[in-house]
Amino acid sequence: MNASAGGSASGTPLLSLQDVQVSYPTRGFRSPPLTVLDGISLDICEHETVGLVGESGSGKTTLGRALLGLAPVTGGRVVFGGRDISTLSRAERRRTAKDLQVVFQDPYSSLNPAMTIEDILTEPLLARGEKGGRDIVRRLLDQVHLPQDAGRRLAREFSGGQRQRIAIARALVLDPKLVVCDEPTSALDMSTQARILTLFKEIQETTGVAYLFITHDLAVVRAISHRIAVLLQGKIVELGSAAQVTGDPQHPYTQRLLMAAPVADPVAQRERRVERQRLLERQAERPSEVVDTPR
Numbered sequence: 339m340n341a342s343a344g345g346s347a348s349g350t351p352l353l354s355l356q357d358v359q360v361s362y363p364t365r366g367f368r369s370p371p372l373t374v375l376d377g378i379s380l381d382i383c384e385h386e387t388v389g390l391v392g393e394s395g396s397g398k399t400t401l402g403r404a405l406l407g408l409a410p411v412t413g414g415r416v417v418f419g420g421r422d423i424s425t426l427s428r429a430e431r432r433r434t435a436k437d438l439q440v441v442f443q444d445p446y447s448s449l450n451p452a453m454t455i456e457d458i459l460t461e462p463l464l465a466r467g468e469k470g471g472r473d474i475v476r477r478l479l480d481q482v483h484l485p486q487d488a489g490r491r492l493a494r495e496f497s498g499g500q501r502q503r504i505a506i507a508r509a510l511v512l513d514p515k516l517v518v519c520d521e522p523t524s525a526l527d528m529s530t531q532a533r534i535l536t537l538f539k540e541i542q543e544t545t546g547v548a549y550l551f552i553t554h555d556l557a558v559v560r561a562i563s564h565r566i567a568v569l570l571q572g573k574i575v576e577l578g579s580a581a582q583v584t585g586d587p588q589h590p591y592t593q594r595l596l597m598a599a600p601v602a603d604p605v606a607q608r609e610r611r612v613e614r615q616r617l618l619e620r621q622a623e624r625p626s627e628v629v630d631t632p633r
């Protein structure tokens with residue numbers, strides 16, 4: 339996979355979202371369904387990380403859920419292994435589920451605090467009627483750089499960063515082809531965040547796994563992604579290589595998203611504020627391009 343690929347994926351797509359729509363029924367009598375995603379088309383290749391950014395409520399988690407077969411796909415197709423997995427029966431979906439895994443944001447609520455790490459890591463195998471075993475646990479702990487004695491300890495004995503390593507190991511136990519990472523570093527401090535991002539990259543290098551990396555943090559998405567998709571009100575408004583989207587954004591919404599991202603250097607921050615003001619003024623003169631300003 340060519341990491342510097344532009345808007346289109348450069349290998350054979352592992353998973354392909356084709357004109358996907360997700361709508362939820364609403365409660366009111368005769369009120370129309372709520373369309374959360376509309377016209378989403380996106381390919382993800384082996385060995386590729388596609389970052390997904392957008393403000394809160396834009397539909398990032400829903401897109402991840404659609405890809406995992408957990409959101410109601412009301413239009414379009416989610417093609418994986420040559421099949422539309424949005425129409426599979428529950429039993430068929432269980433078979434596909436092996437290849438598509440997820441790591442959530444909160445390492446505290448996503449792991450049972452009273453289970454041993456060994457039990458947490460082997461649970462997905464046992465649930466599928468496969469054998470667990472010490473060797474597998476040993477390999478996984480190694481892969482996420484946790485000590486071997488971690489297997490016998492309880493999840494509640496670990497820090498946030500260590501728990502996220504355990505959650506990553508659990509996502510890897512079935513050798514998935516694609517992992518949806520839903521804000522997996524948002525609950526961590528900066529240095530732990532950097533170490534976890536390095537771990538994700540290292541795992542991709544050795545296994546070839548693909549990631550859909552959901553985050554509202556542009557610094558994170560820039561650090562990890564080959565390509566970035568920008569979501570606004572349920573639609574992808576920009577899709578390109580990480581370098582293009584962050585260095586030469588084309589859509590006014592992406593431009594403002596980047597302007598709103600914090601920078602560490604106060605001088606750069608001041609310059610950014612002035613630039614942002616100019617951008618807003620320019621865009622106010624072209625109202626047809628005006629969209630919601632990111633927070």
Ligand SMILES: Nc1ncnc2c1ncn2[C@@H]1O[C@H](COP(=O)(O)OP(=O)(O)OP(=O)(O)O)[C@@H](O)[C@H]1O
Pocket residue numbers: 362372374392393394395396397398399400401554
């Ligand atoms: N099960 C559901 N039923 C009805 N509406 C839902 C459901 N799940 C999500 N939504 C709505 O879909 C929209 C998008 O939600 P989603 O969680 O995908 O956004 P997000 O971009 O991931 O936000 P955040 O960054 O805050 O997590 C929201 O308006 C939300 O209320």
